[in-house]
Amino acid sequence: MSVVLEKVCLLLLDVDGVLTDGRITYDDQGRETKSFDVKDGHGIKLLMRAGLQVGIITGRRSPIVAHRAQELGIGMVYQGALDKRVPYEAILAEQGLTDEQVAYVGDDLIDLPILRRVGFSAAVADAVDEVKAAVHYVARRRGGRGAVREICDHILKGSGRWPAVTARYGLEWRQS
Numbered sequence: 001m002s003v004v005l006e007k008v009c010l011l012l013l014d015v016d017g018v019l020t021d022g023r024i025t026y027d028d029q030g031r032e033t034k035s036f037d038v039k040d041g042h043g044i045k046l047l048m049r050a051g052l053q054v055g056i057i058t059g060r061r062s063p064i065v066a067h068r069a070q071e072l073g074i075g076m077v078y079q080g081a082l083d084k085r086v087p088y089e090a091i092l093a094e095q096g097l098t099d100e101q102v103a104y105v106g107d108d109l110i111d112l113p114i115l116r117r118v119g120f121s122a123a124v125a126d127a128v129d130e131v132k133a134a135v136h137y138v139a140r141r142r143g144g145r146g147a148v149r150e151i152c153d154h155i156l157k158g159s160g161r162w163p164a165v166t167a168r169y170g171l172e173w174r175q176s
Contacts, residue, residue: 043152
């Protein structure tokens, strides 16, 4: 798998069920709220520090997603994508990338067309069975509960980028 991970230069993420736990909460005024795991955010920043790009493709629309993406410095954000292949194709064309240079994290059936194409596919622990059966890697953690961080770490370690990215923390790491 390390050969594939070395080629990855873009991580694309679903939101509901991947960056969040999949629950949608509304307050008494009908305003939507979502919770994001800070460790997932740090994993994304580590990837960016290693020179990888990160993008979001989600089927729903939410100002909260745009806000979180902006906070993390994610410029590629596609919301309301009921057919995720459309923005995926646009991203490949705009960035000049091939499927094998892309990693994707999903959790539900809508993600399968992209998961089957990318060079590295991953699912959160609580993804539907069909998704878990189709991916290269299934996280031990659940969506919105550190799964994205786990996957980011896996990409960084498996591609040999981990030592350079974490040097500022004084870590000593040996690839097993």
